[in-house]
Amino acid sequence: MKVLHVILGKADKNRANGVNQVIAGLAKYSAKHGVSVTVLGKAQTAAHEGEVIQRDGFAVTVYTKWNRAFRTAMHQAVMAADVVHLHGTYAPLNIWVGRVCERHAKPYVVTLHAGIAPARISLKNFLQKQLFHMLLQRRHLERAALIQALTEEESTEALAAFRPKAMCVIPNGVDLEDFPNIRERPRPGPDLRIGYIGRIAREKNLGALCEAFAKVNTDGRMRLLLAGPASAEADVITRQWGAAGVELVGPKFGADKLAFLDDINLFVHPSKSDVFSLGAMEALARGVPAIISRTSDTSHFADTGAFVLCEPTAFGIERAMRKALDTRDDWPAMARRGRRLIETRLNWDAASTDLVVAYQNIRET
Secondary structure (H helix, E strand, O other): OEEEEEEEOOOOOOOOOHHHHHHHHHHHHHHHOOOEEEEEEEOOOOOOOOEEEEOOOOEEEEEOOOOHHHHHHHHHHHHHOOEEEEEOOOOHHHHHHHHHHHHOOOOEEEEOOOOOOHHHHOOOOHHHHHHHHHHHHHHHHHOOOEEEEOOHHHHHHHHHHOOOOOEEEOOOOEOOOOOOOOOOOOOOOOOOEEEEEOOOOHHHOHHHHHHHHHHHOOOOOOEEEEEOOOOHHHHHHHHHHHHHOEEEOOOOOHHHHHHHHHHOOEEEEOOOOOOOOHHHHHHHHOOOOEEEEHHHOOHHHHHHOOOEEEOOOHHHHHHHHHHHHHOHHHHHHHHHHHHHHHHHOOEHHHHHHHHHHHHHHHHHO
């Protein structure tokens, strides 16, 4: 079976862009399951038009512009594929590719990637997005052979926004080859290091996290380490919360990411709108006790005991932090439960296995 992924980017897992990290893992393990994977990307940083980048088990062909060469390559790639997989919403490129698929009678799959979450839509260009959805995107999504929701909660959001022809719920995951083991940790003392890893952006709700941390860190002995790329939001956080023990430590990838996760005692993901963050999954994979917001679409996994669930407010995060600190003797057991969740469900081998079955069902329909 031949599957074409179309993305903005190069499918580089060492980037803050979550969709590129997803493709890196999903394409790698789909190839391991016998799928012939092609990725066609658009990125301004391509060395030249049609640059081919070899990844782990698949290749990415990248163009800088929506030009004639890119359009020709897209038509050829769509015609050669059995299934075309699109990623994200509110993307004119995806609308066009969907129509190319219709022209060549090729089924396409759309992964939503939290793009239709009401909390996220309301942050920026709300009216423009509403108009785009009504005029272009709704038809595009309803004509897809399959909609992939990443969480149960996202499937509910999808059904409120359009009527999918077919839908599945297959979560993202972690590449266990990058996280081969869990590190046993000693009981932490008072000099705790609490960490976050991901984009430093408003929708990640880091202001509420910093406010909660400042209220808990009354003696000033703890540090809150935020790992992510520079941004305007990062500058605001540094000015407002630097004196309270909050520190921006820059993006972390590869060995640096493992070292960062090994250095912290507790991980917090406070987002107002997310689909079980990859950063949170990686923390669980490395055996870090975690606090994750309910609005990160984690409630359906809360009964595993793999993390502490919190509300996405400074009040809710503070309560969860105090609860975690009061029960730190349970952290090793929580870490083991988190690792078990990753090994049994939230990994790319499991996700790709389910998606390959979905692709086959589409092709046979």
